[in-house]
Each structure stands twice: as C-alpha cells, then as structure tokens.
Amino acid sequence: MKKERTRPWVYVKFVLTILLAALFGGVLGYGAAANQDFLPYLGRRINGVLSLAGLWWFLPLYLVLTAGTVVHLRGRALLPAAAEDDGAFRRADRLLSLAMLATGAATPYGLMALGLSFAGAWERPARMFLAAGLLVVSMVWTVVLQARTVAAVKVIYPEKRGNVFDARFRKDWYDSCDEAERQEIGQCSYRAFQTVSGILSVVTLALCLLTIFQAIAPVWVLLAGALWLAAVLSYQLAALSSRP
Amino acid sequence: MPLNNRLKELRAARGLNQQELGSLVGASRQTVSLIERGDYNPSVTLALRIARVFEKPLEEVFYLTEEETL
Secondary structure, eight states: OOOOOOOHHHHHHHHHHHHHHHHHHHHHHHHHHHTTTHHHHHHHHHHHHHHHTGGGGHHHHHHHHHHHHHHHHHHHHTHHHHTTOHHHHHHHHHHHHHHHHHHHHHHHHHHHHHHHHHTTOTTOHHHHHHHHHHHHHHHHHHHHHHHHHHHHHHHHOTTOOOOTTSTTHHHHHHHTOOHHHHHHHHHHHHHHHHHHHHHHHHHHHHHHHHHHTTSSOTHHHHHHHHHHHHHHHHHHHHHHHTOO | OOOEEOHHHHHHHHTOOHHHHHHHHTOOHHHHHHHHHTSOOOOHHHHHHHHHHTTOOHHHHEEOOGGGOO
C-alpha cells in the first residue's frame, strides 16, 4: 500500500484559516460592541425593507411553479417517444427531474414568502388573507404538479413505487430504486449535508458573536446551533448505525 | 477504473430492450443505459444477474482492457 504523502502546506493553511477566522470574529465582535444601538436599528430597518415587498414575495414562487409546469408538460410530451428512443427517454427524464426540482423548492420558499409578506401586516388584514390565499393556491399547485410528475416518471420507470399523498412516499420510492439510483441518492445526500453544514456553521458563528454582544436575542443562536447539531448528529448516527 | 462490457451487443442478439433487460435483472432502464455506456460499474450481484440472463460466464459480458488488467 502506498504511504500517504504529508503536505506541510496543509498545516500552514489550517493555522492561517484559524487566525483569519479569529481576526474576522474579533473585528466583527468589536464592531458589534461599538455599535450596540446601531445593530437593533439596522435589524428594524432590514425588517422594514423586507416587509415593503409584501405580497411580491410570492412572485418568484409563482414563476418557479409556472416554469415547473412548462418543463413538466414538455417532458410528458416526450413520453410516447421515450419508450423506443433513448434520446427522448433521457430528455424526458431530465425535464421531469427539473419539474420535481421546482416542486421541491416551492414548499420551503412558499412558507418563507408567507412569513415575509406577513411582516408588519397586522394592521392590514387584507394583505394577510391574500398572503394566506396565495400560499394555499401555491401548495395545491405544488402537490398537483408533484403528483402528475411522479405519474409521468412512472411511465418511463414502471418499477417505481410510491404515492405522493402517502406519508410513506419517500420510503416506498427509495425501496423501489436499484443500486445505481441508491448510490446516486447517497451522493446527493452527502452533497446536501456538506452544503447545509457549511452554511449553518457560518450562520451559527455569526449569530453567536451577535448574541455575545447583545445585538440579537440568544434564541437565534440556539435555533441555528440546534439545526447544525441535528444535521451533524443525524449524519453521524446514521453512519454509526450502518456499521455491523 | 473503467469496466468494458458487451451488454448492448448481447442485448440486441437476444432482442431485448433496456427496459426488458432491466426488469429481468432488477434494475431500471436508466441503470442499464449507464452500464452500457460505461458510466456505471455494476455490483458483483448485478453483474452476475446480467450474465445469467445471457447464459454467459461473467468474463464474456464484462471485461477489463489489456492495459487495465493487473
């Protein structure tokens, strides 16, 4: 077996990264401490700007759902040819995957849009009802698009199982995947874990500093830290339980 | 290490399409297509199942090229 080569530059890079992070944290902390009154003011201003957009927060959601519907219809149109033509099969598969991507993004963004459009709207009940209505319509649209896309995917993958209206959908779908598809799911999950962990580590650190200097309530660092912990623990525990 | 195969040729000789071969070996059409293109190396179990469908020894379906053989 080949001996692993040691690269001294790795240690230098590691120390430099720690020093830079400490410097950045120090500057940020000093800035937060020196501007204790400014930070809550900045927070209120940001909230004000976010609530200005109001119901327009729903516009990207409806654009994504429209785009998802268009690619879904284009993918479905290829289904009759996909049975014989390998190229049509691959194009249909890609278009239907894009439709699934749109439906996957729609639910979290829809809830975000609801929260943001509600900000500062308590004095305007009409806006609140409209926002709730827009969310309900988008959710119905999402579920219908998801169900129809899954039905279309089953035409080119007849071995696939699962009903989107069933709580066991993900498990049934996974169970009907073959070894190559499960490997792909594993690779995608690992990438998602890396992305989410990376984002949450930076967010938790920033919120931690802001909490230390009393710029924000401690609940925010608790929330971000708990999410980060959940991501790391669920990954590590799953890895541990898969060992014999 | 890329693994070569004669899947497409053997499948055509049997008059099977990718979907039918996939059903016989418990794989999707997409996976059969990936194996044929050399974009996915099947597990030993799947490779043996494929070889069994064609009634051939494993080495006649899957093989390493000369320079890759140890």
